[in-house]
Amino acid sequence: MRISNTPIAARLAALGVELRPGVSLAEHTSLGIGGTTDELLIRRYETLPEVIRDLKNEGVPYKFLGGGTNVLVTDGELPWIVLHLPSTHPGVRVEGNAAFVDAAADLGGTVTYCAKRDLGGMEGLIGVPGSIGGALRMNAGAYGTQIGSYVREVELYRAASGENETLRGDDIRFDYRHTSFAPDDIMLRVKLELPPNPYQEIVAGIRVCNEKRRASQPLNQKSAGCIFKNPQGASAGRMIDELGLKKLRVGDAMISDRHANFFVNAGNATCDDMLRLVDDVRERVKKAFGFDLENEVIFWKN
Ligand code: EPU
Numbered sequence: 001m002r003i004s005n006t007p008i009a010a011r012l013a014a015l016g017v018e019l020r021p022g023v024s025l026a027e028h029t030s031l032g033i034g035g036t037t038d039e040l041l042i043r044r045y046e047t048l049p050e051v052i053r054d055l056k057n058e059g060v061p062y063k064f065l066g067g068g069t070n071v072l073v074t075d076g077e078l079p080w081i082v083l084h085l086p087s088t089h090p091g092v093r094v095e096g097n098a099a100f101v102d103a104a105a106d107l108g109g110t111v112t113y114c115a116k117r118d119l120g121g122m123e124g125l126i127g128v129p130g131s132i133g134g135a136l137r138m139n140a141g142a143y144g145t146q147i148g149s150y151v152r153e154v155e156l157y158r159a160a161s162g163e164n165e166t167l168r169g170d171d172i173r174f175d176y177r178h179t180s181f182a183p184d185d186i187m188l189r190v191k192l193e194l195p196p197n198p199y200q201e202i203v204a205g206i207r208v209c210n211e212k213r214r215a216s217q218p219l220n221q222k223s224a225g226c227i228f229k230n231p232q233g234a235s236a237g238r239m240i241d242e243l244g245l246k247k248l249r250v251g252d253a254m255i256s257d258r259h260a261n262f263f264v265n266a267g268n269a270t271c272d273d274m275l276r277l278v279d280d281v282r283e284r285v286k287k288a289f290g291f292d293l294e295n296e297v298i299f300w301k302n
Pocket residue numbers: 141142143144216224225226227228229230235236237238241258259260261296
């Protein structure tokens with residue numbers, strides 16, 4: 001969808017919003033799949049309510065893109081524009097045991113920044129790609145750690161009120177790869193409270209997690225991490241592996257030979273290739289094990 005040269009583009013420019021025309025989402029997502037659209041870079045979080053009000057008044061559909069590491073985007077000319085908060089570095093400020101982090105900050109960078117200030121707890125999240133905002137929305141977790149455990153406050157754009165608001169951590173539900181945020185809420189900033197620990201000890205924990213991840217996951221291939229959630233009491237990866245489906249492919253969409261719940265883009269995979277592979281595997285798992293696998297990756301189909 002294109003909004004350059006329209007009155008709304010001029011109004012957004014006056015608000016300090018940068019319009020990038022014709023951005024390929026294949027270049028902005030870890031799967032390397034996705035069509036083209038205009039992108040708005042929102043540098044000042046406080047302008048978001050006004051930007052979104054304007055888009056709604058003009059009937060311009062939009063989606064919000066965070067780090068792009070957990071999303072599968074449809075191909076071709078996309079029927080919505082994309083909003084994005086440009087990444088901030090480091091985007092973290094530490095005060096005592098608290099870390100105040102911008103949603104656009106890199107998750108791994110935040111873990112390291114806090115570690116250097118003797119604040120730990122998030123070692124397990126070190127290799128999880130993506131932004132702090134995406135990690136919050138999905139309650140990112142690995143190796144027994146989930147980010148939700150450390151959240152004390154979240155500043156966000158709330159779709160329901162159309163305003164930026166601050167929520168207390170206790171008022172947010174963080175479940176397995178699921179949170180009580182509305183789908184169109186947009187994370188802006190978070191206050192984390194982290195357990196103090198000497199840097200050297202945190203680094204030792206980080207090394208262990210990095211090694212486990214390197215040994216079991218295809219880190220050098222284009223993927224969105226695990227494609228399915230684990231059903232209660234079962235492992236999606238193990239079931240797919242037991243069915244002998246590693247390396248199964250549709251076009252260039254392929255099941256990793258290292259971890260069967262990672263579906264990789266082995267070349268020029270299209271969204272359709274990936275969806276066909278996902279549907280095929282879901283059916284096979286249902287037939288063999290009786291589980292209805294739920295997507296962990298978010299699909300932007302229309
Ligand atoms: N397994 C196999 N074959 C495979 C993959 C796994 O037999 O191809 C077995 C493993 O040997 C292990 C069990 O399945 O006994 C579980 O595997 P693993 O420890 O790799 O964990 P997982 O449940 O597959 C989850 C998260 C990962 C996270 C790891 C480490 C989900 C869907 N996945 O994977 O998160 O990194 O634990 O904590 O919850 C993600 O969210 O995108 C993600 C990759």
